[in-house]
Amino acid sequence: MTATLWGTPDEAKPLSPSIKKLLGKLLNASAENVAHPLEDEIQIQPSQINPDDLADLKKIVGDQFVTTEKRHRLRRSRGKSYPDLLDMRSGKELDSPDAVVAPGTEQEVLEILKLCSKKKIAVVPFGGGTSVVGGVNPLRGKFSALISLDLLRFNQLEDVDSLSMEATLGAGLSGPHAEILLENYGMQLGHYPQSFPYASIGGYAATRSSGQSSAGYGRFDEMVRGLTIVTPQGINHVGHNAPKSAAGPDLRGLFLGSEGVFGIITKVRVQVHKIPECKRYEAFSFKDFHSGVAAIRQAVQTGTGPTVIRLSDEMESSVNLTSTDSIGESDSKQKGCLCLTMYEGTSEHASSRHEETRNLLLSLGGKSLGENPVRQWEQGRFGAPVLRDGLLDNGAVCETLETATDWSNVISLKKAVTKAIGDRLANTGTPVLIMCHVSHIYDGGCSLYFTIIAGQSEDNPEEQWWNTKKAVCRAIVANGGTISHHHAVGADHREYLPHEIGDTNISLLRAIKNHLDPVGILNPAKLI
């Protein structure tokens, strides 16, 4: 992944004529005046790190694993949110880590954290760099220097227990790399977030990621059997001697979702699954979002057991967003709301889950659309972020955001968020396309994932977006949603967290932070 694009330049996807037509028609967006500088043209701040400190870091990890080279620092300057991309295109000199350091062992990580505590250098852990909440941005807090601690050398499958179906993975492994290593044992992780091609195992754990097969395999935090985390206090193994235990509080929950502010996750022991013998697919259509939501709620509460279940609202269904090659091609057969389901496992397991789910969905008003829409989605499912660069090149705002809530609050939260986005962006004089889907379901509620496309403000696209984001976050908090279902808090959601969990819990998180990281070097100004 390059600094300015999602994917490699080869993968870059110019928009199809149908999307350009849609953009032109809906948004009056155009490619005029849109900057897209090449990587070489982007300026970053000169490194501020003290040469003695740099030398000390080199002593710990070796010369070749510390760099102040621009391309490495640039790549670790931002994540992949829309405002991150705007920053990359802004022509401004970007703030950036002063050095990139890549330790190879937990002992080296510990020595780095001790040195940085002593020398007052902030440390931002870096995995895949796919944060969309400012999680990797180089916020220095009170520190004058900041390093990016890259986990790329923690890239081993450490061990496998084939009977217990558990494996220990290095935090720096990407999703695909981990799957390739596990495949040798007939195993898979079954975790497929949209960021799958680049995101790392450590990032999954640090942000409480959730993947597209969460209905079948659970969220990433639920897959974690244990983890190794290095804090300035030491190297710590978290997890019990069993998959489940009543031996005191579950401290895994404290480090999962800790976003680098409590320590650096170096290894994660996960529950893995057999590569499925069989996959089954069926799409359904519901007359509206409301009836689709009621149906998928009944499916999860009955326990019919699909591996994947997704419901798009009317707008998302109408633009066929599930297939990136044909977005915007109006599909006259497609009315109402599209619901995709997939079933994996042994042949008997997949077919019994399929049959029970299909019978229920049909009885609740779903109409079968056959296999194809699901297969199309499966093929193109990691492609959407690639399109975003093309949309920005064409003068569009393009961002996603997400929340979750109880079933009883889904419809009203969706309405409130849609209104907040629509009102705010309409104020900037652009039409707005707001699409939504549900892709993670629980007995008690579900996620809501919004995709927003609008015309970029020519004067100040940053301000246009941040005003929108603020309105949305306030709407989420005021209407009983969680500030993030699977993107995490980072810098962008930090001010809203106290509204969700309360000041007492923020104080508790701070007390824990003070115990583990008394100097406060770890990922300043993120999370809390």
Place this chain on the structure above:
Amino acid sequence: MTATLWGTPDEAKPLSPSIKKLLGKLLNASAENVAHPLEDEIQIQPSQINPDDLADLKKIVGDQFVTTEKRHRLRRSRGKSYPDLLDMRSGKELDSPDAVVAPGTEQEVLEILKLCSKKKIAVVPFGGGTSVVGGVNPLRGKFSALISLDLLRFNQLEDVDSLSMEATLGAGLSGPHAEILLENYGMQLGHYPQSFPYASIGGYAATRSSGQSSAGYGRFDEMVRGLTIVTPQGINHVGHNAPKSAAGPDLRGLFLGSEGVFGIITKVRVQVHKIPECKRYEAFSFKDFHSGVAAIRQAVQTGTGPTVIRLSDEMESSVNLTSTDSIGESDSKQKGCLCLTMYEGTSEHASSRHEETRNLLLSLGGKSLGENPVRQWEQGRFGAPVLRDGLLDNGAVCETLETATDWSNVISLKKAVTKAIGDRLANTGTPVLIMCHVSHIYDGGCSLYFTIIAGQSEDNPEEQWWNTKKAVCRAIVANGGTISHHHAVGADHREYLPHEIGDTNISLLRAIKNHLDPVGILNPAKLI
């Protein structure tokens, strides 16, 4: 439940002739010299509480909700472990809480904790009093006075969300009381620990309880959507605005399993389930424990989805322990290991899960035994603790203990624990009956639950037991088991916790304790 018996005196169950025969034959145990004092004959220490402090407590909750009466203090002096029962029968003067206080609101709980912090009075929260790890025992630590804070007035179903299938329950509600309240809404909790008739909702949460239907409905900690906990710092609501969230660490995990040392749980919001339309039952027999374990492992890893699945080892199967009315009646048809399964839900759901599970178990060597063994178990399943009093009356050691580990370690851990129990008790000159079952299964591993019956040492039954317990706990820790799968840590497992989670994590728990309870009044000498 009375202080000295499990259940009411009406429920007390004299041992059947078959069990007496078994005891006589196996253990040479007899009722001679066995004391079973009536409640009135037990002496407890005089209340140590300062009259001014007592008056202050009465000011907070009202005169009628503070008592120093003996019967109330006695009832809250011990839990229900075998050594607790020995204490009750010992004839010694028992240490006891100095007063029992029953607040009715969170504000009152907070005022009590502030007063006790100021006056240096230890506080032990009390729910159902069914701890088998010394969790409610009146350990004073450095404090000269100790109160039992009884949550019995937190006995309301606070609210119900019928769409999200969530309900908020008072911490003092017993299992059956909670189920009766939920039944009005067509709902059930689906949590059936052995202590179900008496244990409380708050106790379930504070100890990370697990019930007999955990395969279907999950452990109690997995059912908790949020909780209200009162610490000396304030009234705190823990949980996000959604069933799942990525908004920072999951602080629920810190309070679930906190065993009263971080705060007093007053309310718990839980995921509930529809009362099942249909139940299906089938028992199987496996030729030995090893092949039975392999089969239930494959069932959970395939996801066949039984609501209940239990596997007894050869010894437990042979004494027919699953049916308390016929324990010890040798069943000549019953060879090998008994495996019970149950399936709940809609008719379609129960039958598809039944079919998939049965096909798999049969293919792995299981032989069907039909419905009856499961129905017998279901009827008698909460009866076993009642028998214990009868066994003690007849001069037997009778205790249960449990652990959990990965599938790859189950057989070797079982062997090590069995050896530790057997060696230790054999040293005291008694034959020993050790039975074991698996009743909680996960993708990665399972629980092991041991029932031990032996002859009581006439000289010093306390020493006989504690030596055995120590040997077992050491064996568990040394052989990669968790020190408790669902009984918690309490006082009895406290010294072994650092061996399982490490000193760094103990320090972290202490730092959290110091933040929330700086004077240290909450349940001293428990957990950490």
